[in-house]
Structures are given as structure tokens and as C-alpha cells.
Amino acid sequence: MTPAARVQTAIELLDQIIAACRENGPAADRIIVEGMRARRYAGSKDRRAIRDLVFRAIRRAGDLPDTGRAAMIGLAADDPELAALFDGAPYGPAPIGAGEAGAPATLVPGWLQSLLAPSLPMTDWPALLERAPLDVRINRLKADDAAVAGFDAEWSPIAGLADARRVMGEGSPALHAAMEEGLVEVQDAGSQLVTLACPVAPAILAVDLCAGAGGKTLALAAMMANKGRIIGCDTDRARLSRLMPRAARAGVTIAETRLLNPGREMAALEDLAEAADMVLIDAPCSGMGTWRRNPEGRWRLTPDRLARLNRTQRALLDVGARLVRPGGTLVYVVCSLLDVEGREAVETFLAEHAGWVADMSAAALPFGDAHGPGWRLTPARHDTDGFFVARLKRAW
Numbered sequence: 534m535t536p537a538a539r540v541q542t543a544i545e546l547l548d549q550i551i552a553a554c555r556e557n558g559p560a561a562d563r564i565i566v567e568g569m570r571a572r573r574y575a576g577s578k579d580r581r582a583i584r585d586l587v588f589r590a591i592r593r594a595g596d597l598p599d600t601g602r603a604a605m606i607g608l609a610a611d612d613p614e615l616a617a618l619f620d621g622a623p624y625g626p627a628p629i630g631a632g633e634a635g636a637p638a639t640l641v642p643g644w645l646q647s648l649l650a651p652s653l654p655m656t657d658w659p660a661l662l663e664r665a666p667l668d669v670r671i672n673r674l675k676a677d678d679a680a681v682a683g684f685d686a687e688w689s690p691i692a693g694l695a696d697a698r699r700v701m702g703e704g705s706p707a708l709h710a711a712m713e714e715g716l717v718e719v720q721d722a723g724s725q726l727v728t729l730a731c732p733v734a735p736a737i738l739a740v741d742l743c744a745g746a747g748g749k750t751l752a753l754a755a756m757m758a759n760k761g762r763i764i765g766c767d768t769d770r771a772r773l774s775r776l777m778p779r780a781a782r783a784g785v786t787i788a789e790t791r792l793l794n795p796g797r798e799m800a801a802l803e804d805l806a807e808a809a810d811m812v813l814i815d816a817p818c819s820g821m822g823t824w825r826r827n828p829e830g831r832w833r834l835t836p837d838r839l840a841r842l843n844r845t846q847r848a849l850l851d852v853g854a855r856l857v858r859p860g861g862t863l864v865y866v867v868c869s870l871l872d873v874e875g876r877e878a879v880e881t882f883l884a885e886h887a888g889w890v891a892d893m894s895a896a897a898l899p900f901g902d903a904h905g906p907g908w909r910l911t912p913a914r915h916d917t918d919g920f921f922v923a924r925l926k927r928a929w
Contacts, residue, residue, distance in 0.1 A: 534574070534575055534576070534579040534624075535622065535624065535625065536582075536618055537618045537619075537620065537622045537624065537625025537626065538623075538624040538625055539579060539582050539583050539586065540586060540605060540615065540618045540619070540625060540626050541624060541625050541626045542568075542572065542575070542579075542583050543583050543586035543587045543590070543601070543605060544600075544601040544602050544604075544605050544626060545568070545601065546564060546565055546568045546583070546587050546601065547587055547590060547591075547598075547600075547601025547602075547604050547605065548600060548601035548602075549564050549568065549601075550564050550587070550591070550601070550829055550832075551597060551598060551599075551600065551601060551604075551832070554597060554829055554832040554833045555597070557833070560827065560829070561587070561588075561591065561827070561828075561829045565583075565584055565587060569583070586605070586608070586615075588828065589608055590604040590605050590607070590608045590636075591604070591828045591829050591832075592662045592828045593607060593608055593611070593636070593638050594607055594636040594637070594638065594639065595638075595639030595640050595641050595642045595643070595831055596636070596637070596639060596642050596643055596831075596832075597642075597832040598636035599636075602626065603634070603635055603636045604635070604636045605626070605635075606619070606629055606633060606634070606635035606636070607635030607636035607637065607638060608635070609629070609635065610635050610638075611638070616629070640658045640659060640661065640662060641658060641661075641831070642831055642832075642834065644836060645831075645834065648871055648873060649821075649870065649871060651872065652870055652871055652872040652876075653870045653911065656913075657911055657912075657913035657914070659913075660825075660911070660912040660913035661821065661824045661825060661870075661912055661913075661919070662824055662825055662828055663825050663912060664825060665721070665823075665825040665826045665912075665918065666699050666700075666916070667699070667700040667719065668691065668697055668698070668699050668700070668719070668720060668721050668722045668725070669688070669697070669698050669700060669708070669711075669717040669718065669719055669720065670696050670697060670717060670718045670719075670720040670725050670752060671684060671696040671697075671698065671716070671717055672696075672715060672716055672717060672718060672751070672755060672783050672784070673696060673755055674754075674755050674759055674783060674784045674785065675714070675715050675716050675783065675784045676716040676717070680711075680716055683707065684698055684707070684711070684716075684717070685698075687705055687707055688700050688701070688705065689701060691722050692899070692900070693726070693899025693900050694722055694725055694726060694899065696725070696755075697720075697722050697725050698717075699722070713782075714782075715782040715783040715784055718748060718751060718752075718779075718783065720748050720752065721823075721917060721918045722916075722917045723822070723868075723910045723915065723917030723918040723919070723920045724748065724749065724868075724917075724918065724920070725752065726898055726899065726900070726901065726910065726917065726920075727749075727864075727866050727898075727910070727920050727922040728749050728752045728753060728756065728813075729898055729899070730864050730866075730893070730898060730908070730922045730924045731753060731756070731811055731813055731862070731864045731924075732811060732862050732924070733753050733756050733757050733810075733811055734756075734757065734761075735757050735758045735760035735761055736757075736760050736761045737757065737761045737762075737810040737811060738761065738762050738763075738764075738805075738808060738809050738810050738811075739753055739757065739761065739762070739763040739764070739809065739810060739811045739812070739813070740763070740764045740766065740802075740805060740809045740811070740812045740813070740853075740856055741753065741763065741764070741765045741766065741813045741815070742766050742798075742812055742813065742814045742815075742849060742852065742853050742856075743766070743767060743813075743814055743815045743816055743817065743849065744765030744766055744767050744773065744776060744790070744815075745767055745769065745772045745773070745776075745815070746772050746773070746775040746776055746779065747765050747773075747775065747776030747779050747780065747788070749813060749815055750763060750765040750776060750780070750785075750788055751779060751780060751783050751785055751788070753813070754780070754783075754785040754787055754788055755783075755785075757787065759784070759785060759786055759787055760787065761787055762787055762789070763787055763788050763789075764788075764789050764790070764791055764805070765788055765789070765790045765791075766790070766791045766792075766793050766798075766801075766802070767790075767792065767793065768792070768793045768794065768795045768798075770792055773790055773792055776788065776790050777790060796848070798849075798852045799852060799855065802852070802855075802856060805856050806855055806856060807855070807856070807857070807858050807859070808856065808858055809856045809857055809858060809861060810858060810861050810862070811857075811861060811862045811863075811864065812853040812856050812857050812861070812862070812863050812864070813864045813866065814849050814850065814853045814863065814864065814865050814866065815866045815867075815868075816845070816846045816849050816850075816865065816866065816867050816874075817842055817845055817846070818842055818846065818867040818868060818869040818874045819834050819838075819839055819842060819869045819871060819874060820834075820868055820869065821834075821868070821869045821870050821871060821919060822867075822868035822869055822870060822910075822911075822912075822918045822919025822920055823868050823918050823919070825912055825918070826918070839871075839873075839874075842874065843873060843874065843878070846867065846874060846878050847878060847881065847882070850863075850865060850878065850879075850882045851882075853865075854882075854886060854889070854927070857927045858927070859927055859928075859929050860926075860927060860928075861926075861927050862892065862924060862925065862926055862927070863889075863924075863925045863926075863927070864922065864923070864924050864925070865878070865879055865882075865907075865922070865923045865925065866920060866921070866922045867920070867921050868918055868919060868920050869919065869920075869921060870909070870911060870919045870921070872905075874921070875904070875905075875907065875909070875921030875923075876904055876905035876906065876907065876921065879891070879905070879906045879907060879923045879925070880905060880906060882925070883906065883925070888927060888928050888929045889925050889926070889927055889928065890925070890926050890928055891906035891907070891923060891924070891925060891926075892924045892925060892926040893906065893907050893908055893922075893923055893924045898922075900915060901915065902914065904921060905923075906923050906925075907921055907922055907923030907924070908921070908922050908923070909921050909922075910922075
């Protein structure tokens with residue numbers, strides 16, 4: 534493919550991504566993979582170049598562009614070599630018209646800036662869109678000392694997280710094989726760290742209320758030494774269906790799943806009322822903390838969607854609280870840096886629920902910053918995805 538043809542292909546893919554963001558369609562990664570599959574004439578270098586163009590354009594435009602062409606013209610405004618490819622060549626983009634405006638360059642959608650500014654210094658905003666590293670968690674249920682030594686020879690340790698390793702460069706020849714054998718799981722260091730806020734031990738009853746495909750469920754099962762009982766729950770049947778195959782591959786035998794109905798969660802959980810030693814709520818949220826992995830997430834977020842997420846977060850805190858036994862623990866996590874989803878949600882919960890206290894201290898996590906009743910990780914300060922986590926104890 535010519536460089537101009539790569540640009541035109543990137544524009545076409547951006548059009549699909551913009552439409553998907555408006556309609557709650559598939560993720561950008563999936564659209565790109567499918568788009569490249571349909572363009573079999575594109576070689577590996579073409580695919581890499583097109584993917585890079587698409588994500589550069591997405592990272593540059595905080596607000597949803599009108600079209601893929603507007604997104605790419607905006608990118609070309611900062612790149613004269615790219616702008617020169619808008620020359621009308623065969624299979625390439627048409628020349629940029631005199632009155633044609635590109636998408637403006639912004640890190641954060643305009644409507645969201647006033648909400649984020651009180652919570653996160655603007656100097657930290659650029660890190661939200663930097664390229665994320667690839668981290669893995671060593672599964673101690675299956676990885677013996679020899680396997681760990683092999684990983685240590687190839688991957689870098691992450692201070693404070695004994696089972697975390699950072700895969701350097703474009704990838705690792707050992708990674709795919711280790712994943713297939715259940716020796717490691719791909720999991721951001723921040724995601725691994727917030728599980729340490731969960732006071733789990735062998736033989737307890739733990740509930741992962743928003744388990745999804747089970748990344749944290751598997752981590753908790755390993756921390757429990759595969760003894761006791763951990764129940765992974767979710768309202769998304771497709772995501773939850775991936776948990777048990779992953780558990781089998783990881784050698785986890787204490788996990789089970791429950792599919793929940795949104796708004797009627799307790800109908801499937803009544804037998805667990807006031808019985809759980811620990812409940813983890815990794816609540817649905819804006820996903821701001823993972824923008825560096827999914828930058829088009831900014832385009833999917835709207836004021837109405839954020840308001841719906843806030844209501845869901847507060848409702849899940851209420852459900853989780855009903856499951857915890859006296860003396861037990863509720864751990865609330867969001868991969869967001871908005872106080873309305875993290876700090877304020879927990880403060881509201883504590884104000885409305887007698888008998889609950891924040892139980893988070895500097896000793897709870899090996900790194901991070903104290904933030905209200907909880908703890909926070911940010912890409913700028915900790916080189917992890919962004920998280921807020923609070924550990925709450927039921928006093929009676």
C-alpha cells in the first residue's frame with residue numbers, strides 16, 4: 534500500500550470507530566482487526582502503520598469527531614508529512630479543502646474537564662493517554678520456582694508486587710506459551726495492586742460482585758491458596774462465561790459463578806446475605822483509568838452515561854453491603870480518577886450506612902496515594918492504570 538492509501542484506510546476505520554462509539558458498538562481494537570482481515574492486500578507493515586495512524590488520531594481528539602476524515606485532518610495539522618499525503622492520489626484521501634476543519638486537539642472531552650480538574654491536577658492529564666505497558670501476574674498455583682526464574686530472566690519485576698512482571702518491548706516469545714499453560718495472566722500492575730486491599734485468606738467466603746471475565750477472581754483465589762470459596766458474579770453473560778475456562782486453565786478449583794439480573798441482584802444472592810467475609814465491587818465506571826489502553830473510551834462517555842454509572846455504583850455498594858457479615862469487609866474499586874465515581878461515592882455510602890467505617894491505611898498497599906476514605910493510583914505518579922480503591926469494614 535502507498536502511504537496515502539494507508540491514510541485513507543485509517544480514515545475509513547475511524548469512521549467505523551466513531552459510529553461504534555455513538556451506538557455502543559465494538560471496541561476500536563476489534564474494528565481494526567476486522568478491517569485488516571477484510572483488506573488482505575495489506576501487509577504487516579501496512580497494518581502496523583494504519584493502526585498507529587488510527588490511535589494517534591484517537592489520542593489527539595478528546596471530543597468525538599464528526600468524521601474519520603476530520604480526526605485525520607486534525608492529526609495532519611501537527612504533521613506536515615502527513616498533511617502532504619492529502620493530495621488526491623489514487624486510493625488516497627482528497628486534498629484538504631480551504632474551509633475544512635480538523636478535530637481540535639484535547640486530552641479530555643470539554644464537558645468532563647470541570648469534573649476532572651478538582652480531582653486530578655492538569656499536569657497529570659497527559660499521562661492518561663500515554664501508551665500503556667504490558668504487565669502480567671504470575672500464577673503461584675501453577676508456576677513453580679523454575680518457571681518463575683525463567684520469567685525473571687526475561688521480564689522486569691515491579692517493586693512492591695511480588696507476582697507482577699512487566700513485559701518489555703513489543704512482546705515476549707514466552708508470554709503466549711505461559712498464558713496457555715495458566716502460568717501467568719495479563720493484568721495491569723494497578724489491577725494487581727488493588728486486589729491487595731482485599732483481606733482474603735484460605736478458607737474464607739469471598740464474593741467478586743462484578744467479576745466480568747474473572748481477572749481479579751483468579752488473583753484472589755491464588756491469594757486464598759485455592760482454599761475456601763469465591764463466587765464470581767456479573768450481569769454480562771458473555772463475559773462471565775469466560776471465567777470458568779480461565780479458572781480451569783489457572784488451576785483454580787474454588788471458583789463458582791452466578792449470573793445476576795441488573796437491579797435484581799439479591800434474587801440470586803439471598804443465600805449469601807450477611808455471610809461473606811469479603812465482597813469485592815469492581816464497579817462499572819467511566820473507565821478513565823484505562824484510557825491509555827482504550828483511548829476511544831473518551832468518545833463513548835457522555836454526561837447521561839456517567840449519571841447512569843453513578844447510580845449503578847451506589848446501588849452496587851448497597852447490594853455488596855447486604856452480603857457482608859458483621860466484622861467483614863467490603864472493597865470498592867473503580868478504574869476512574871473522577872471523585873464522583875470514587876471518593877464521593879464512598880463518602881456518601883459511609884454517611885448513609887451506620888456501622889460501616891473506612892479501613893484503609895498506608896500499610897494496606899505497597900504504593901499509591903491516600904485519597905479521602907481510600908487510595909488512588911494514577912498513570913502519571915505510579916505508571917499503572919488509574920484506580921480508586923476503598924476498604925470498608927462492617928463494625929456490627
